[in-house]
Amino acid sequence: xxxxxxxxxxxxxxxxxxxxxxxxxxxxxxxxxxxxxxxxxxxxxxxxxxxxxxxxxxxxxxxxxxxxxxxxxxxxxxxxxxxxxxxxxxxxxxxxxxxxxxxxxxxxxxxx
Amino acid sequence: xxxxxxxxxxxxxxxxxxxxxxxxxxxxxxxxxxxxxxxxxxxxxxxxxxxxxxxxxxxxxxxxxxxxxxxxxxxxxxxxxxxxxxxxxxxxxxxxxxxxxxxxxxxxxxx
Numbered sequence: 001x002x003x004x005x006x007x008x009x010x011x012x013x014x015x016x017x018x019x020x021x022x023x024x025x026x027x028x029x030x031x032x033x034x035x036x037x038x039x040x041x042x043x044x045x046x047x048x049x050x051x052x053x054x055x056x057x058x059x060x061x062x063x064x065x066x067x068x069x070x071x072x073x074x075x076x077x078x079x080x081x082x083x084x085x086x087x088x089x090x091x092x093x094x095x096x097x098x099x100x101x102x103x104x105x106x107x108x109x110x111x112x
Numbered sequence: 113x114x115x116x117x118x119x120x121x122x123x124x125x126x127x128x129x130x131x132x133x134x135x136x137x138x139x140x141x142x143x144x145x146x147x148x149x150x151x152x153x154x155x156x157x158x159x160x161x162x163x164x165x166x167x168x169x170x171x172x173x174x175x176x177x178x179x180x181x182x183x184x185x186x187x188x189x190x191x192x193x194x195x196x197x198x199x200x201x202x203x204x205x206x207x208x209x210x211x212x213x214x215x216x217x218x219x220x221x222x223x
Contacts, residue, residue, distance in 0.1 A: 004155070006155075033210065033211070035213075042213070042215045042216055043202065043213040043216070045210050045211075045212070045213075048210055056210045058210075090155055090156070092155075092156075097206065097207075097210075098144045098163070098206050098207070099144075100146065100158050100161055101146075101156075101158075101211060102158070103148075103155030103156040103157070104155050105153070105154050105155045106154075106155050108153075
């Protein structure tokens with residue numbers, strides 16, 4: 001069974017640009033969650049999608065958005081990039097709340 | 113509301129020694145509890161989970177954790193540390209809302 005796949009693995013952008021990250025969940029998983037991981041703030045929850053609907057959202061500005069497609073694949077978008085957006089962005093899929101989350105290897109985003 | 117507190121951001125043990133990573137949780141509903149491990153440049157990998165039933169949970173790589181409701185704790189242990197256990201460990205709690213992670217504990221294993 002294939003795991004969670006995140007693309008790209010590495011990304012370099014400059015301030016003001018926008019970026020789209022992709023996540024393909026484990027087959028059969030309808031819940032996809034996104035996290036931002038930085039040395040200073042640790043793992044911070046961005047949002048969760050279930051069956052194409054955003055079910056929960058963390059405390060991030062509106063520049064961070066996401067969506068989920070009918071095949072459960074998810075994308076997150078960050079607009080007007082800032083230096084502080086440099087982080088490892090992790091995607092996790094699960095069968096639903098209370099079940100184990102399975103993580104991808106992340107996308108490392110660097111802002112110059 | 114749910115939250116997790118991991119006591120000790122860094123733990124160092126000698127190879128062969130006991131590993132004890134501490135986790136306390138807060139949850140307004142019966143919690144589901146998890147331990148994850150993260151190696152450099154990788155995502156998180158599930159070590160073990162507690163949902164219901166037996167309070168002593170065994171996971172992969174020789175790790176286990178005990179759910180103690182009276183102490184609101186879910187500490188992770190391994191009898192004998194191996195060099196390959198060096199990584200960052202995250203405790204997490206899940207209930208009605210999203211999963212909440214602790215700040216992580218970096219485990220160093222000395223030869």
